[in-house]
Amino acid sequence: MSKTLIRNGHVVGQTTATCDVLIEDGRIVAVGPALAAGNAQIIEAAGMLVAPGFVDTHRHLWQTSIRGVAADWSLVDYIRNIRLGYATAYTPEDVYIATYVGALEAIDAGITSLGDFCHIIRSPEHAEAARQALIDSGLRARLYYGFYNIPDEKPVFADHAARLAHARDFRRAFGTSTDLISMGVALTEFNLQPIERTTAEVHLARDLDLDITMHMGTLSTPDGVSRLREAGLLGPRMLHVHCNASTDAELAQIAGSGGKVSITPETEMQMGMGFPITNRALKAELRPTFGIDIVSDCSGDMFAQMRLALQTARAIDNQVVLDTGKMPVSIGLTVANAYRFATLDGAAAMGFDGLVGAIAPGLRADIILMKIEGVHHLPKTPDPIATIVLQARPGDVDTVLVDGVVRKRAGKLVNVDFAAIGCRAQTSADHLAEAARDAAAHTGATATASVYAAGVAKMTGTN
């Protein structure tokens, strides 16, 4: 049996000033002061905050290789340049190194669980590359298998049915939905295909006992919830991402169906999807959760998303009062709310409730230690959760355990060959940049590109 004792830390949520966490075979077995160490590996946490790892409920890890290209892009730019451009050049090696580096970036920033919306599956080898990279990273991750048609001139999958058949085969490489690496299904956007195909994707997921996620309620599919409901497909184990254009009634329908939501504040506000639904979700009795979405646009840490979401939600609430000609007297949403959205509620959205998202006996040991040092922590904030949500940075994450395994220690990722992965990531980025330059010329005539183009024209009112 492997034993680890995290000693003398300030465990967030515990009232004692210092506290220990005892881990056996990846599971938290005790939390309290002065626990007996026995022959346990000791991790000294004096002066540090000990907290559950963050849960990123929506990210496309494959876009790590094109970091920052979307810095000034709208959603329309994004569709034209990434879906119709870069995506058509991805090799399995590009998928592997992007997924691997992106997963390490998540761990480095204290994210221990992540939903990887993988819609770059141009061939079975692309899917396997993503799976292997997630395994190699050590992250707790769900690979949501996307059926999206990349606009290839010579597609490997002959048609939608061939993609479904491959997903069924691929399922055999995974166990249950609570394993460290699990499989899910990412539905194709509803404006890109007839509802019969969406129905086939949902039925396949349910037949294979897989969780489902999808881009929902953006201008491309504003009535997506209603479409799912009318087709008899709305149900539990569905993670609806964005939902900016979904109505309050549709949000209530998601809640009523047992579904969950993921909010990606930074991309939603930049790319013209609308305000994040944090406030509206709470009114509909949905628990907000957060996703980073794409590092082709923004940074890969949860700190930025927590702050953006919290302050935007506060601004929306405050504006209601301001519109009456008065100043708000108090603030509704708290840092504790935002922290819970990024941890416990995120875990529940992925079906990981009772597994991770908190530090308590019986849960798996997905734990981060944060060093509260440096001039940006002088003098110390009295509330540790306020420190994490509003003051901390990814560089403050000193130690990360995923499933009890130490993946970062003393500020450095463990067992990572930085020179080798740096070289592979740069080679991939260079190749993709070159390929994307003339991708539009290659893909403009494909049927899939035409479907996308029609969607863009509809969204922008230029059709």
Ligand SMILES: [Zn+2]
């Ligand atoms: Zn997305």
